[in-house]
Amino acid sequence: MANIKELTKKNEPLSGGHRACAGCAAPVVVRQALLASDKPVVVGSATGCLEVTTTIFPYTAWNVPFIHNAFENSAANVSGVETAYRALKKRGSFDKEVNFIAFGGDGGTYDIGLQSLSGAMERGHRMLYICYDNGAYMNTGIQRSSATPFGANTTTSPAGKKIPGKTQFKKDLTKIIAAHNVPYVAQASVGYWNDFITKVQKALATDGPSFINVLSPCRLGWGFPPEETMEIARQAVACRIWPLYEVINGTWKITFQPKEVTSPLDWMKKQTRFRHVFQPGNESILQKVEEQVEKEWQELLRQCGQA
Amino acid sequence: MSDPGYKELPKGGLILEGGTAAKYETGDWRSQRPVFIQENCINCSFCWIFCPDSSIIINDGKVSGIDYKHCKGCGICAFECPAKKKAIIMKSEAEIEG
Numbered sequence: 408m409a410n411i412k413e414l415t416k417k418n419e420p421l422s423g424g425h426r427a428c429a430g431c432a433a434p435v436v437v438r439q440a441l442l443a444s445d446k447p448v449v450v451g452s453a454t455g456c457l458e459v460t461t462t463i464f465p466y467t468a469w470n471v472p473f474i475h476n477a478f479e480n481s482a483a484n485v486s487g488v489e490t491a492y493r494a495l496k497k498r499g500s501f502d503k504e505v506n507f508i509a510f511g512g513d514g515g516t517y518d519i520g521l522q523s524l525s526g527a528m529e530r531g532h533r534m535l536y537i538c539y540d541n542g543a544y545m546n547t548g549i550q551r552s553s554a555t556p557f558g559a560n561t562t563t564s565p566a567g568k569k570i571p572g573k574t575q576f577k578k579d580l581t582k583i584i585a586a587h588n589v590p591y592v593a594q595a596s597v598g599y600w601n602d603f604i605t606k607v608q609k610a611l612a613t614d615g616p617s618f619i620n621v622l623s624p625c626r627l628g629w630g631f632p633p634e635e636t637m638e639i640a641r642q643a644v645a646c647r648i649w650p651l652y653e654v655i656n657g658t659w660k661i662t663f664q665p666k667e668v669t670s671p672l673d674w675m676k677k678q679t680r681f682r683h684v685f686q687p688g689n690e691s692i693l694q695k696v697e698e699q700v701e702k703e704w705q706e707l708l709r710q711c712g713q714a
Numbered sequence: 715m716s717d718p719g720y721k722e723l724p725k726g727g728l729i730l731e732g733g734t735a736a737k738y739e740t741g742d743w744r745s746q747r748p749v750f751i752q753e754n755c756i757n758c759s760f761c762w763i764f765c766p767d768s769s770i771i772i773n774d775g776k777v778s779g780i781d782y783k784h785c786k787g788c789g790i791c792a793f794e795c796p797a798k799k800k801a802i803i804m805k806s807e808a809e810i811e812g
Contacts, residue, residue: 411760413777424737424739425768430788433766438768462729600764634793
């Protein structure tokens with residue numbers, strides 16, 4: 408558990424003046440994650456909204472060492488830095504304790520950076536990879552990614568007369584990384600700051616690779632008022648479309664049980680990217696969503712030994 | 715803010731100092747202004763932990779104001795404020811400036 412009073416005493420990890428949209432969740436993900444570290448942090452970030460909005464040359468919003476890399480190699484890049492660090496330490500030319508964190512959006516993680524992430528996880532580097540999942544390529548103007556949910560309208564899965572938005576379900580990346588048998592994997596939501604910060608603390612205390620997939624609502628791409636960003640992030644948990652859980656050395660555990668379980672359709676209604684699915688004739692899409700959410704929840708309960 | 719020329723910039727795309735984005739004032743994007751009401755504040759710091767623009771000013775664990783140079787006016791702070799009488803309310807910039 409994180410103590411917010413203690414956190415407020417820390418140095419601000421990310422300055423204002425970055426160009427993320429008003430109400431963007433990604434800078435909040437970064438602030439919460441970096442506040443969780445008690446050691447100096449080295450950060451790398453894949454190309455994406457986060458990187459382009461925080462590091463507009465010659466300015467940077469980061470108050471920690473930051474490496475800008477390409478779309479596909481955030482994990483490879485940071486794993487290399489971690490290796491150099493271990494080599495320097497072994498030689499005795501560096502003795503500080505440092506944490507290594509790689510950030511990537513869903514495009515740079517689910518799709519383009521999956522190979523380098525898989526490699527870094529498999530090689531066992533002592534690093535944390537945080538995917539801020541906003542469910543599409545938001546930076547380039549809302550193109551579908553494999554993290555875009557079923558039925559969502561994006562510019563490359565446009566909702567029209569023939570095709571009702573994205574026709575595929577979201578890839579379950581958290582489970583893919585859990586299948587790498589790394590010591591710490593978790594799914595978090597930026598709206599539950601304490602749960603997320605606690606997970607980052609656990610991940611950084613892990614002697615080995617760790618991965619956290621954090622839901623990061625995009626007010627522009629999802630279509631909701633900017634002040635509701637955190638509320639949308641919490642409602643995704645309440646409707647079980649984004650359950651909060653962690654996998655520690657192969658043991659699955661649900662870390663947060665919503666008091667009141669809502670319907671995923673209530674969550675979807677608040678977002679304009681799903682507006683078309685509530686029109687007459689699209690009832691089968693709603694049914695498919697509900698069935699899929701229930702199926703995945705039962706599967707998660709089974710993995711947690713609760714079913 | 716005047717941009718440096720190529721002779722002044724470090725080579726290789728390096729940025730030698732952290733947090734320099736603060737020199738760019740995103741506060742002028744704002745159409746809604748969060749107004750802090752000290753006596754309603756219960757010091758939960760939720761506005762601070764959820765602010766995307768690091769614009770809630772905290773001193774000794776207590777919110778003391780808002781950084782209007784960088785606040786984009788998203789309204790998350792006012793929305794998240796759990797106090798019965800909100801300690802942050804949103805007001806239209808147009809009305810304030812008259």
